[in-house]
Amino acid sequence: PRKFTPFLLHGVPGSGKTEVYLRVIAETLAAGRTALVLVPEISLTPQLAARFRARFGDRVAILHSGMSDQTRLGEWSRLHRGDATIAVGARSAVFAPLAKLGVIVVDEEHDGSFKQEEGVKYHARDVAVMRALRAGAVCVLGSATPSLESFAHSEQGNYRRLELTKRPTARPMPHVDIIDLRMYIPDGEAMLSAPLRTAIGETLAAGDQSILFLNRRGFATFVLCKACGHAFRCPHCSVSLTYHRHSDRLSCHYCGFTQRVPENCPKCKTAGSIERKGLGTEKVAEAVAAAFPTARVARLDRDVASGAKVEVVLSRVGRREVDILVGTQMVTKGHDFPGVTLVGVLCADTGLDLPDFRASERTFQLLAQVAGRAGRGDRVGRVLIQTYRPETPAVVAAAAHDYLQFFVAESAARAEHAYPPHGRLIAVRIDGPDEHEVAGAAKLLAGLAEDMVRQRPDVSGVEVLGPVPAPLERLRGRTRWQIWLRGPDRHALRRVARMVQGTEVASSVRVGLDVDPMSAL
Ligand SMILES: [Zn+2]
Ligand SMILES: [Zn+2]
CATH class of the missing domain: 3.40.50.300 (P-loop containing nucleotide triphosphate hydrolases)
Structure with missing residues (x-):
C-alpha cells in the first residue's frame, strides 16, 4: 500500500483554499465516499454553511456548539443514517459518525481552538490525521499561516506541501x-x-x-488609583477585573465576581483617586x-x-x-x-x-x-x-x-530551547484548594523530576523548569502551580511525566499533564 501522507495546503488569504476543498469533496462524493470538514469555531459562520449548502445541498450536516442539543443530535443522526455525507463543524466534529470516510479537511489548521484544553485533552488536527490514516482517507490541512509543527512536517517530507501563492484575480497583496x-x-x-x-x-x-x-x-480597560497605583484584581482568580462603563462596575471574566468601583482607594485610602483608564x-x-x-x-x-x-x-x-x-x-x-x-x-x-x-x-x-x-x-x-x-x-x-x-x-x-517542533513541552499542572499543599506538592514533584534526570541516562536530555505559580494562580477557588518538562526526546519526556504523575501527593491536590499546551495560563 502507498504510504499515508497528509497534504498541507499553504495558501495566501484569498487564494481560493475553500474552492480546493469543495472540489476535493465533490470528487470524494462522486467516488461514493464521505467527507469531514473541520473549521475553527469562529469561522463557522452562516456564510460558510451557505457556501457548502449551495454546492452540496442537504447532504451537508453542520455541527456547531451554538446549536441546541436537539438540532445537533438531528444532524448527528442524519450523518449516522447516511442521509448526510458531509460533516462541517468545529473541533468536536472530528468524531462525527461518517462511514466510508474519503477525505478529512482541517481548515486553518494552525488555529488554537482545535486543541481541547479542558477535560479530555486532544488536538482535533492530530485526531483528524490519525482518523484519516485509519480510514484510508485523504487528509488536507489548510492554512495561510501553517503551524510551525505542520510546516516542519512538510519540510521533512512527512506532509506533502501544496502552495497557492497567487490570488485568482491576480490582485496584489495589500x-x-x-x-x-x-x-x-x-x-x-x-x-x-x-x-x-x-x-x-x-x-x-x-x-x-x-x-x-x-x-x-x-488592552482591557482597567481601573487604578492614580495616587498609589493600586489595581483591582479578582480575589478568587488573581486576574485583573474588567471595567464595564455602562454599569460602572468591575467584573471577573473567569468566575463572574463583580463589584462597584469604590470612591476611595482601598489601599492608600486617598479620596477620589480612582481613575478609569485604558x-x-x-x-x-x-x-x-x-x-x-x-x-x-x-x-x-x-x-x-x-x-x-x-x-x-x-x-x-x-x-x-x-x-x-x-x-x-x-x-x-x-x-x-x-x-x-x-x-x-x-x-x-x-x-x-x-x-x-x-x-x-x-x-x-x-x-x-x-x-x-x-x-x-x-x-x-x-x-x-x-x-x-x-x-x-x-x-x-x-x-x-x-x-x-x-x-x-x-x-x-x-x-534554542527545544520547543516544538524541535522538541516537546509537557506542562505538569498541579492544583488544589489549599495553597500550601499545592506549593508543597509542586516543589516535591519538581525535585523528584530533577533527581530522576540527574540519575538516569535514558532521560538525561529532559529539562525541568519550575515549579512556578501559574500566571492565573487562583482560578475558581483553586491554587495552580506548574512544572514544565522540555526536551527533544518525547519518550524521555513521557517517562519523567509518568513518574511525576504516579507520585503520591496530598489527596486534595490534582496533578495533570498537558502535552504541547496551547496556553500557559
Ligand atoms: Zn491608592
Ligand atoms: Zn474570578
Missing part, C-alpha cells in the same frame, strides 16, 4: 507599512499615530471603509468617532455581542453602513468586505508578551490574517501596523507577507 510608535507618539485614548490618522482621513475622503484592530488581551474597543471607538465626527463608527468584540448580533454588525459593514469598524480578533476571520481598503493594527506588541512560547507565532498569524482583510475588493488594500518593536520577526515577516521568513526565524528561536 501594501503594509510598519509604524514605529516610539517615533510617532500615539494619541493616548485612541492609539492613533499621525500616519494612521492621515490614512483614515484619506480612506474616508475616498468613500472607503477602515478596520481598526485591537488585540483585546493587552483602551478597550469601546474607548477607541469613542475617540475615533471624536476624531472623525462625520464618520459612522461601529465596534465589534465579545462584549458587544455573540452570534446573531455579530452578524448584524458585520452585515452593516458589508452594506457599507459603517465607515470605521473597531474590533478585536473577531474582525480577522471569515468575512470579505470589498469596501475595506485600510486596516490599522493599533498595537502589534500586546500579543508578543503573553507567557506562552507560541506568542510570537500567534502574533504573526494574527497580523497576517488582519493584513489579509484589506484589498479583497477591486482595489489594492493598505495595512498599517503600529508597534513599539518594529524589528520583531513576527511583525517584519507579516508585513512582507513572507511566511517562510517567519518560519525560518521562529524555528531557529524555538530550537
Whole structure:
C-alpha cells in the first residue's frame, strides 16, 4: 500500500483554499465516499454553511456548539443514517459518525481552538490525521499561516506541501507599512499615530471603509488609583477585573465576581483617586468617532455581542453602513468586505508578551490574517501596523507577507530551547484548594523530576523548569502551580511525566499533564 501522507495546503488569504476543498469533496462524493470538514469555531459562520449548502445541498450536516442539543443530535443522526455525507463543524466534529470516510479537511489548521484544553485533552488536527490514516482517507490541512509543527512536517517530507501563492484575480497583496510608535507618539485614548490618522482621513475622503484592530488581551480597560497605583484584581482568580462603563462596575471574566468601583482607594485610602483608564474597543471607538465626527463608527468584540448580533454588525459593514469598524480578533476571520481598503493594527506588541512560547507565532498569524482583510475588493488594500518593536520577526515577516521568513526565524528561536517542533513541552499542572499543599506538592514533584534526570541516562536530555505559580494562580477557588518538562526526546519526556504523575501527593491536590499546551495560563 502507498504510504499515508497528509497534504498541507499553504495558501495566501484569498487564494481560493475553500474552492480546493469543495472540489476535493465533490470528487470524494462522486467516488461514493464521505467527507469531514473541520473549521475553527469562529469561522463557522452562516456564510460558510451557505457556501457548502449551495454546492452540496442537504447532504451537508453542520455541527456547531451554538446549536441546541436537539438540532445537533438531528444532524448527528442524519450523518449516522447516511442521509448526510458531509460533516462541517468545529473541533468536536472530528468524531462525527461518517462511514466510508474519503477525505478529512482541517481548515486553518494552525488555529488554537482545535486543541481541547479542558477535560479530555486532544488536538482535533492530530485526531483528524490519525482518523484519516485509519480510514484510508485523504487528509488536507489548510492554512495561510501553517503551524510551525505542520510546516516542519512538510519540510521533512512527512506532509506533502501544496502552495497557492497567487490570488485568482491576480490582485496584489495589500501594501503594509510598519509604524514605529516610539517615533510617532500615539494619541493616548485612541492609539492613533499621525500616519494612521492621515490614512483614515484619506480612506474616508475616498468613500472607503477602515478596520481598526485591537488585540483585546493587552488592552482591557482597567481601573487604578492614580495616587498609589493600586489595581483591582479578582480575589478568587488573581486576574485583573474588567471595567464595564455602562454599569460602572468591575467584573471577573473567569468566575463572574463583580463589584462597584469604590470612591476611595482601598489601599492608600486617598479620596477620589480612582481613575478609569485604558483602551478597550469601546474607548477607541469613542475617540475615533471624536476624531472623525462625520464618520459612522461601529465596534465589534465579545462584549458587544455573540452570534446573531455579530452578524448584524458585520452585515452593516458589508452594506457599507459603517465607515470605521473597531474590533478585536473577531474582525480577522471569515468575512470579505470589498469596501475595506485600510486596516490599522493599533498595537502589534500586546500579543508578543503573553507567557506562552507560541506568542510570537500567534502574533504573526494574527497580523497576517488582519493584513489579509484589506484589498479583497477591486482595489489594492493598505495595512498599517503600529508597534513599539518594529524589528520583531513576527511583525517584519507579516508585513512582507513572507511566511517562510517567519518560519525560518521562529524555528531557529524555538530550537534554542527545544520547543516544538524541535522538541516537546509537557506542562505538569498541579492544583488544589489549599495553597500550601499545592506549593508543597509542586516543589516535591519538581525535585523528584530533577533527581530522576540527574540519575538516569535514558532521560538525561529532559529539562525541568519550575515549579512556578501559574500566571492565573487562583482560578475558581483553586491554587495552580506548574512544572514544565522540555526536551527533544518525547519518550524521555513521557517517562519523567509518568513518574511525576504516579507520585503520591496530598489527596486534595490534582496533578495533570498537558502535552504541547496551547496556553500557559
Ligand atoms: Zn491608592
Ligand atoms: Zn474570578
